[in-house]
Amino acid sequence: MVQISNNVNFNGVSPKNLMDATYKAVENFQIRAFFEAKNDILSVGKLSEEEFYEILDAMIDAETERKLVLESLKGKEPLFLEEIAKILKEFPRENVIRDVIYLKEQGYIEEHIEIKTKTVIKKIKGEEKKVEEKEYFYRYQVKDLPDDFIEHFFEPVSIVFDSEVCCQCGWCSSICPVNAITVTADILEIDDETCMKCGICYSVCPKSFSIEQAGRSINKLDKSLKFSEKINGYINTYSASTTKDDIKKVRQDGGVVTSILQYLLENKLVDAIVAVQHSEEKWKPEPVIVDDLKDLYKTGGTKYANASTLAIIDKAKKYDKIAVVGTPCIMNAIEKGTLFPSGLPFFKNIKYRIGLFCMESFPYEGVLNLIKEQFQKDFNKVTKMDISGGKFIIYLDSGEDLRVPLKEVKSYARHNCHYCEDLTADFADISVGSIGSPSGWSSVITRTKIGEKIYKEAIKAGLIESKSLKEVKPGQPLLERIAGIKRKNCKPIKLEKE
Ligand SMILES: Cc1cc2nc3c(=O)[nH]c(=O)nc-3n(C[C@H](O)[C@H](O)[C@H](O)COP(=O)(O)OP(=O)(O)OC[C@H]3O[C@@H](n4cnc5c(N)ncnc54)[C@H](O)[C@@H]3O)c2cc1C
Ligand code: SF4
Ligand code: SF4
Ligand code: SF4
Known part of the structure; x- marks a missing residue:
């Protein structure tokens, strides 16, 4: 019987539902890709056999839990994440929230965004003024899916880099079990021959899908x-x-x-x-x-x-x-x-x-160009850079400091x-x-x-x-x-x- 993520066993889930969910979970494309690549993964030497099974267990646990959450949400109206977490008492609240976000990404759940406008009083240049502010409300509901629906599988993160949103954090390259990813401050490369399409890099990448809503709801x-x-x-x-x-x-x-x-x-x-x-x-x-x-x-x-x-x-x-x-x-x-x-x-x-x-x-080249073009200075003479009071400031070894408005350097970012x-x-x-x-x-x-x-x-x-x-x-x-x-x-x- 599965032991569910975060070492929390389910209370109130029938053994039959748990078994059904586990069977569905092991059909998941990512889990199968990871399992089938076991020999390749171990031959790379990045993971020990124990670690391999630790990850596999974690993947199966998390997927099983998602299948159970999905079943429990079918037929419900659009709800806030916090409401869902309160209703599904048999699962840890944090898990439910993250599961809903993941299920959305897998194509099972729809996000409904409602925008309301409210008037607030703000002090602008010393004067109190009425200002309209938009508020966003996010609710989630299971989609009506056709019988032949195929769960979205996660791409390797080259899709993130090619879409020009990668922040070059390097997390994917450390986590990839077969070392297929190379990340530097400027580039990301995936060796297609080595990649076994497990999608793990996509699920942990900060730019593949947002966890901001989940984070807010967990905090609330x-x-x-x-x-x-x-x-x-x-x-x-x-x-x-x-x-x-x-x-x-x-x-x-x-x-x-x-x-x-x-x-x-x-x-x-x-x-x-x-x-x-x-x-x-x-x-x-x-x-x-x-x-x-x-x-x-x-x-x-x-x-x-x-x-x-x-x-x-x-x-x-x-x-x-x-x-x-x-x-x-x-x-x-x-x-x-x-x-x-x-x-x-x-x-x-x-x-x-x-x-x-x-x-x-800024890209490194951007920093160098910025110093040259905006300040006409040799970057070797710069002892400190700072952003303060709406200005980009450089301090020089001569003791001098020079500043330009921040808006002048935005294009280098x-x-x-x-x-x-x-x-x-x-x-x-x-x-x-x-x-x-x-x-x-x-x-x-x-x-x-x-x-x-x-x-x-x-x-x-x-x-x-x-x-x-x-x-x-x-x-x-x-x-x-x-x-x-x-x-x-x-x-x-x-x-x-x-
Ligand atoms: C790219 C960047 C942009 C920033 N923009 C703002 C801003 O807009 N507004 C604001 O208030 N603060 C900003 N900061 C934070 C600010 O510059 C200081 O780092 C922060 O106030 C901490 O100061 P400190 O004296 O306590 O840090 P220190 O004691 O001087 O320690 C600095 C720490 O920053 C780490 N660090 C330095 N450069 C980097 C880097 N490129 N990437 C990751 N870690 C790094 C070092 O490892 C070190 O541990 C920015 C920081 C970075 C790296
Ligand atoms: S703004 Fe800062 S935190 Fe955000 S992606 Fe750029 S470097 Fe990262
Ligand atoms: S984890 Fe995502 S954002 Fe970070 S380097 Fe990899 S692709 Fe880029
Ligand atoms: S690049 Fe991504 S999808 Fe390919 S093996 Fe590595 S983690 Fe898995």
């Missing part, structure tokens, strides 16, 4: 969280700065990220950290695994070019406990891998996720960042950025109990000084406003085959 069900449509679920918001002079020398803003990482390493809460440092080519970020405190400060400071941080996650498999630092798309990828547990052996050692706020990133709605790393344990806090301080959002715990401990250890974000200006209202603008301007993703 957790009554211990505060919730904002703009910055999503959180425990607390702070403004903070490091107390360590050595960190002040390398930090981007408050040095909070490096301070938290130092706390985790010093106290052996992690064995290693996956972060980003300068590569041999200055300003080109290089993902690194740091397992020694002496190397940590090399990671301080923001590199505005994108990095394929998760492409090295499989190299960190030998560590029991790791922390990962990254932009919101990196946090989203990890969360998606957690919701859809086919990649278990690669991510279960990720214990802490430190997210960075991110409006956009990566095209695929236009398809990203998340400014504040919704899926991190702790999110950190500059918006909202004064210079030399960072805005911090603690989102999970574990995130709040280590943040408080780092303060207690004397690494960070912290106050409520409510106590500083411009504070949370500006952060929420900019996060709202990013969500509003985000383009919808449409995946198209070349």
